[in-house]
Amino acid sequence: MFTTSGLRRGVRLASAFLIVCSPFVGSFLGLLATRMSLGRPVLTMRSRCDHCDSVLSIADLVPIVSWVGLRGKCRLCGGSIDPALPIIEVAALVVVLWSALVVPPALLWPSALLGWLLLALSMVDIKAFRLPDTLTCTLFATGLTLTWFAYPEQLPSHLMGAVLGFSALYAIGRLFRAVRGYDGLGLGDAKLLGASAAWISWEGLPSVLLVGATSALFWILLTRLAGRRWDRHRPIPFGPFLCLGIWLVWLYGPLTWGV
Numbered sequence: 001m002f003t004t005s006g007l008r009r010g011v012r013l014a015s016a017f018l019i020v021c022s023p024f025v026g027s028f029l030g031l032l033a034t035r036m037s038l039g040r041p042v043l044t045m046r047s048r049c050d051h052c053d054s055v056l057s058i059a060d061l062v063p064i065v066s067w068v069g070l071r072g073k074c075r076l077c078g079g080s081i082d083p084a085l086p087i088i089e090v091a092a093l094v095v096v097l098w099s100a101l102v103v104p105p106a107l108l109w110p111s112a113l114l115g116w117l118l119l120a121l122s123m124v125d126i127k128a129f130r131l132p133d134t135l136t137c138t139l140f141a142t143g144l145t146l147t148w149f150a151y152p153e154q155l156p157s158h159l160m161g162a163v164l165g166f167s168a169l170y171a172i173g174r175l176f177r178a179v180r181g182y183d184g185l186g187l188g189d190a191k192l193l194g195a196s197a198a199w200i201s202w203e204g205l206p207s208v209l210l211v212g213a214t215s216a217l218f219w220i221l222l223t224r225l226a227g228r229r230w231d232r233h234r235p236i237p238f239g240p241f242l243c244l245g246i247w248l249v250w251l252y253g254p255l256t257w258g259v
């Protein structure tokens, strides 16, 4: 028989398990994103050094700890390990801790899953300027599944949001191409915005776009101040900025006017 205190203890244990696991999940996300961005198979190869191709041992694969212990270099050849890997391991942990502070315990696991998917999408987009359909479809399917079980009455508005989100960015992308003569917005961004509605409904989409566009402009400004030159031949991955917007709207809800 379940008791309230037993249930609370179970939730605490599940949360602690999630926190301990998260850097290992981050390590997997780093591997997944690196292989996806290179077009390599994700699950069929053992982890290897990017420089000397040696198979890495368990001791080389402990999240965060191995990178610090090896000072960011391969044990065998001394080649530098991609700094994105420890960053995504830490980020996977931050996603869980941040979620634990904001969402109710029952939503901690779904929240972690959403954050991890957004991290993987961002990393692939930064590395390869694309948002793989496999990840976007997973985002869509998991969001719909959560809505189906937790808030079935909201399913129509989430599905409508998916159509609206995709159509809006697709139309903007086509319009940009017609006016400027070259692509300014990838189809992957439209799919990502559509898929995100499965989690945050159509009401969250304007806020996602606003946060995404503002943070992207802010990033361009910062990098310009740091001396980087931008022109139309130098694309900027928009996915990570959309992911930031999706994450903030999931945690805190859509932006509102006034009080």
Ligand SMILES: [Zn+2]
Pocket: 049, 050, 051, 052, 053, 054, 074, 075, 076, 077, 078, 079
């Ligand atoms: Zn090596």
